[in-house]
Amino acid sequence: ELKVEQNPLFLSMQEGKNYTIYCNYSTTSDRLYWYRQDPGKSLESLFVLLSNGAVKQEGRLMASLDTKARLSTLHITAAVHDLSATYFCAVARNTGKLIFGQGTTLQVKP
Amino acid sequence: DAGVIQSPRHEVTEMGQEVTLRCKPISGHNSLFWYRQTMMRGLELLIYFNNNVPIDDSGMPEDRFSAKMPNASFSTLKIQPSEPRDSAVYFCASNAGLRIGTDTQYFGPGTRLTVL
Numbered sequence: 001e002l003k004v005e006q007n008p009l010f011l012s013m014q015e016g017k018n019y020t021i022y023c024n025y026s027t028t029s030d031r032l033y034w035y036r037q038d039p040g041k042s043l044e045s046l047f048v049l050l051s052n053g054a055v056k057q058e059g060r061l062m063a064s065l066d067t068k069a070r071l072s073t074l075h076i077t078a079a080v081h082d083l084s085a086t087y088f089c090a091v092a093r094n095t096g097k098l099i100f101g102q103g104t105t106l107q108v109k110p
Numbered sequence: 111d112a113g114v115i116q117s118p119r120h121e122v123t124e125m126g127q128e129v130t131l132r133c134k135p136i137s138g139h140n141s142l143f144w145y146r147q148t149m150m151r152g153l154e155l156l157i158y159f160n161n162n163v164p165i166d167d168s169g170m171p172e173d174r175f176s177a178k179m180p181n182a183s184f185s186t187l188k189i190q191p192s193e194p195r196d197s198a199v200y201f202c203a204s205n206a207g208l209r210i211g212t213d214t215q216y217f218g219p220g221t222r223l224t225v226l
Binding site for chain 2: 033035041042043044045048088097098099100102103
């Protein structure tokens with residue numbers, strides 16, 4: 001059974017600081033997704049990582065994928081309050097399913 | 111494009127009642143997914159369709175849950191009878207399904223269901 005684990009599950013950080021969220025998964029997969037969810041809202045797609053070594057960046061967020069280690073990271077650079085949200089990684093199965101991690105709730109304090 | 115449309119946005123019902131949730135996927139998308147989100151269990155895939163055909167319903171929790179997709183622009187998730195433990199946010203998502211599971215899923219706003 002494919003398992004996807006994120007850590008930390010909760011992260012409180014100061015504005016301007018850097019931090020990394022980790023996403024580990026248990027079996028091989030050909031795609032990994034990162035989503036953002038604001039409180040009471042839906043999920044918004046951030047990144048799709050397609051291959052080993054893939055790196056995507058959008059603003060202060062950068063995601064990378066190491067398929068050999070079965071690890072993806074979401075790096076936050078110089079955090080700002082607007083980045084406060086819950087971030088999910090999800091791993092695709094060949095069957096078409098996405099298996100989601102538990103989510104990491106990020107709180108950025110001024 | 112209007113994105114994925116779900117209705118109702120909020121539903122409050124009493125235990126034992128039938129509940130029907132509705133979803134209109136993004137036009138041109140041929141894969142549709144139903145998810146349930148709770149604090150305890152996180153985000154769970156209930157069922158998904160490709161070209162209106164159910165592909166995997168292994169996440170459907172019980173026989174009380176059923177889903178249909180009569181055409182490419184409409185799907186329903188029905189709970190009959192509903193129970194308090196069904197209280198959750200139910201999301202519908204769709205993707206273009208060029209190859210199943212290899213395209214970004216776009217989520218609807220969700221239906222917040224409360225069963226009293």
